[in-house]
Amino acid sequence: MAEAHQAVAFQFTVTPDGIDLQLCHEALRQIYLSGLHSWKKRFIRFKNGVMTGVYPGSPPGFMVVVVSYMSYNKYHKLDPSLGICFMTFDIKCCFSDSQKIVGGVLVGTGLWITIIFIMRNALKCLLSWHGWMYSRHGSVSLGTRLWMLLVKVFSGRKPMLYSFQNSLPRLPVPPxxxxxxxxxxxxxxxxxxxxxxxxxxxxxxxxxxxxxxxxxxxxxxxxxxxxxxxxxxxxxIYLRGRGPIMVNSNYYAMDFLYVFPTSIQAARAGNAIHAIMLYRRKLDRAQIKPIYLLANKVPLCSAQWERMFNTTRIPGLETDTIQHMNESKHIAVYHKGRFFKVWMFYDGRLLLPREIEQQMERILADKSEPMPGEEALAALTAGDRTPWAKARDAYFSRGKNKQSLDAIEKAAFFVTLDDTEQRFVEKNPIKSLDSFAKSLLHGKCYDRWFDKSFNLIVFKNGTMGLNAEHSWADAPIIGHLWEHVLSMDPFKLGYTEEGHCCGEPHPNLPGPQRLQWDIPAECQDVIQSSLTIARTLADDVxxxxxxxxxxxxxxxxxxxxxxxxxxxxxxxxxxxxxxxxxxxxxxxxxxxxxxxxxxxxxxxxxxxxxxxxxxxxxxxxxxxxxxxxxxxxxxxxxxxxxxxxxxxxxxxxxxxxxxxxxxxxxxxxxxxxxxxxxxxxxxxxxxxxxxxxxxxxxxxxxxxxxxxxxxxxxxxxxxxxxxxxxxxxxxxxxxxxxxxxxxxxxxxxxxxxxxxxxxxxxxxxxxxxx
The missing domain is CATH 3.30.559.10 (Chloramphenicol acetyltransferase-like domain)
Structure with missing residues (x-):
């Protein structure tokens, strides 16, 4: 395949004249662009970390404080360090212009940090008061209005998602x-x-x-x-539970009730995946607005957003752990018993919806058979936790099994291209919605990776939904993402008249990578045992x-x-x-x-x-x-x-x-x-x-x-x-x-x-x- 050759950066041949290097310039270009993307992402995270760390302060505010302080000292001919930095020197003789500048910057910085500290703690004290919750609906007392004004003053301007974290009060212990x-x-x-x-x-x-x-x-x-x-x-409550997380812990989110934007499975997946990746980019850049109560005045904690992507629940013998990666450039896709790794970036940019649809079309067109034990492999995540932990350690800790499992567990999220059809049918509303709900809650018990932070499920007729793991966050967090996806899909991204994603396929886009497995008979027995437990649970719902x-x-x-x-x-x-x-x-x-x-x-x-x-x-x-x-x-x-x-x-x-x-x-x-x-x-x-x-x-x-x-x-x-x-x-x-x-x-x-x-x-x- 041409895609496989493009993925190799260089080849070499040993000849009597020495070693002949055959460089693939396209592969080297992709490596360069990938590295550039990673460094940009690191810089943005560093910058956002600094901005969040000093909030409600800001670089312009820092300049205003320092310049104002130095101007005031110059006008009144004062020692800008207030005698702290150079107290052992004779100021008249030794205090040069450069020393004045350094002293002014240092003391101005200290003053700026002090202002931030005062504003942050003042806001924390204000947010500790909850009397506004007891106001009668539609009426706000004068005291509450004054409180709201103070909260606005101390909240700063243009907060990012995590800006208020250091200003939120601690949860009190009641008597x-x-x-x-x-x-x-x-x-x-x-x-x-x-x-x-x-x-x-x-x-x-x-x-x-x-x-x-x-x-x-x-x-x-x-x-x-x-x-x-x-x-x-x-x-x-979550990680130490040894029973199945399918049904007992995981929850689901449904598609539109009455609208079906397209009936093409690959196209719906293309728009939805692209919208999810755009949300992740906004999350990485902390561009998602904080969630507020009371007319956008009272901020809520944003900590649960941190593990939405690149996160997997890892089984343990006595307790599970949550594995979160800082970055992941691929997703894992399941279709008819096969697992695929799909890169989300090419040419240093995120794939466009039509290009993602192109990748999904390749997976749907793949007629290869599942490897022994591969089809029902995900049933391990649906059954009891301890057998899954033992099997993971025994059969997935080395070789190709470890590499393939890593591709799933370190993916941004998991996608299932379901081979069934689900949707609300007006002529049979009860049966259709009940079937839709059960499919999203547990599916076939082996076609969702229940350990991933969330699974995007796209059905054969273009309907879709989510299945989310519960330990990393609560439902409103995943609901915020889902609202973004549903609003982006038909309104901003849209489809062609034929139902495909807008845009054109990419002529040189490398195809999805089929994950390889070598699952022994003993492990297949564990898979079947987990599947039996999961099916019993699912059939009872x-x-x-x-x-x-x-x-x-x-x-x-x-x-x-x-x-x-x-x-x-x-x-x-x-x-x-x-x-x-x-x-x-x-x-x-x-x-x-x-x-x-x-x-x-x-x-x-x-x-x-x-x-x-x-x-x-x-x-x-x-x-x-x-x-x-x-x-x-x-x-x-x-x-x-x-x-x-x-x-x-x-x-x-x-x-x-x-x-x-x-x-x-x-x-x-x-x-x-x-x-x-x-x-x-x-x-x-x-x-x-x-x-x-x-x-x-x-x-x-x-x-x-x-x-x-x-x-x-x-x-x-x-x-x-x-x-x-x-x-x-x-x-x-x-x-x-x-x-x-x-x-x-x-x-x-x-x-x-x-x-x-x-x-x-x-x-x-x-x-x-x-």
Missing amino acids: VKDTCRRYLESARPLMDDEQFERMKGLAKDFEKNLGPRLQWYLKLKSWWASNYVSDWWEEY DCHSFPFNDFGKGLIKKCRTSPDAFIQIALQLAHYRDKGKFCLTYEASMTRLFREGRTETVRSCTMETCTFVRSMIRDETVREERLKLLKEAAEKHQNMYRLAMTGKGIDRHLFCLYVVSKYLGEDSPFLKEVLSEPWRLSTSQTPLQQVELFDLVRHPEYVSSGGGFGPVADDGYGVSYIIVGENLINFHISSKHSSPETDSHRFGGNIRQAMLDILDLFQLDKKAIK
Whole structure:
């Protein structure tokens, strides 16, 4: 192949006259351009590191401070070093112009750094105040307005993605007494009197005896570490799990619901991959804008973006690790049992969409058969972690297997050119969306590399989606990338009339590299064992995804109720109708108001919500009473959400206290019982973060379906929802077929009815409001 010859930089032949070197100028040119690209990237990273390190200062600000300081000293004929640098000399005799300049620059630099330090710490103090969260919707007090003005003043100009990291406050450790009180309050609706009194006794004993000792160690960690929760959460909740991460941990994101930009698989892959690589370039240059709350005034932590690309979860015997590469110039692609390495750069530039489509076309046209054991190799990442760790060490630590595995694990991300067709079908919406969700969640159990930070999955008919590993970051981070891709694909990159990517194929582009494997029979047995475990898990998952378009947040806001509180209360009503009882409920909330914050739990099954649900079950309750109880339940939910976001949640504190107790070898019946309680209803909202990218008023069809995840408990439900625009809410429900208590489709019907029943309490004229 011509491409193979171009990849060789030089050849040599030994002759009687000596060694005859045959240089390939094209290959040497590519090496030069590749090196130039790498050095440019290093320089940009160095520059961004400096800019972030001195933020909210800047080079122009440095010049202003130094020049102003030196001008002031010259005008008043002062010693620019204030007597510090040259105190041992007679200034009148020895202080030359050059010494004055050096002294002025040094002291001016110190003054500039001092100003930065003051601004950064002032901003940190301002961001530690969260009173703005308690303002009534639509009204802002004078004190909050003044606070917002000060935040803007101390935030500097033109911040980059990581500019605010050193200005974010640390996550506070709440008092043990407060956490125990809030826990008991959350547990009350789920226990009878005898159970509750017993738990009160355990909590009181813990609060008086072991708790203060554990709290001391936790406070010590909070003073020393950037975040007292995140590293333990990553290690013990994610990386130390020995079960499959497929279904149990990984989650998915769907394509557009109603729009199909092209039916050509290679073309859709070309645009999507190019858009993802453009996002990575912006990320490398820190050109992505920080995420804010409260009218772009309150910044959120950006630390989770650092490992989005070039990242893989590496299996271990007892705990996994996260491997992150600073740079990767290729992607790994899977199609019909074969793995390929595809370079993303040529001629010192990123491949264009039509050139990437060209590479995908070559892979799709490749008729070679998989090598023995290659087709189902990725099942190792879908099964239990320990067998995968042992197999990786035994069969993939040397030779061609190591080289091929490195090509996958060190790739920017993983791509699957799926040989099935998935999409929303209007004539059969339920079956089509359910199949789509299951395919993105687990596929065939061997056609996604579940260890990669994320997999781009492009189906045969041009539909696509993502499957993401959870340990490195939470769903909003990958959601930000996905919003960028969906907005770039049809609007900015576009397609030709025939459905291909815009542009022309490259005449000399080297083709994809087929990865080579030598997988022994013993390893193939391990692969089959992992595949059996993964298939059993995947076949048990009952997925149901549906768009709820009867109304959306626009109508809910007319009820003067938080849309999230409205939906969470509806979920409680639906669950009670579904199972005839309440359960411990998990709603994910973020703690990114603090440095390196991740998530906290909102225990949304409250006494107030349960009281409202019972009122909806009893026919004799009047509408006015139900509305009053609904308002109380919504206010309670909002308050719990605020507490979770501001570091006053329950579960992360108790989790860290439990970790400390294990390190100390102490046994706590209270902590053990609290952390063993199953979350039979696990919920999460997928926020739409970049609303400016989608004009849903003029183009309501360009809506994302959001994404979902597997059930957390064997007899429970997993529910994800995304509020899109004013009139649509997409739900994703999962459970297990093996549980006689659950049925995802039945629960979906209960959710729909609960939403309608709660809205009917307000007796709104929907047509008039719309």
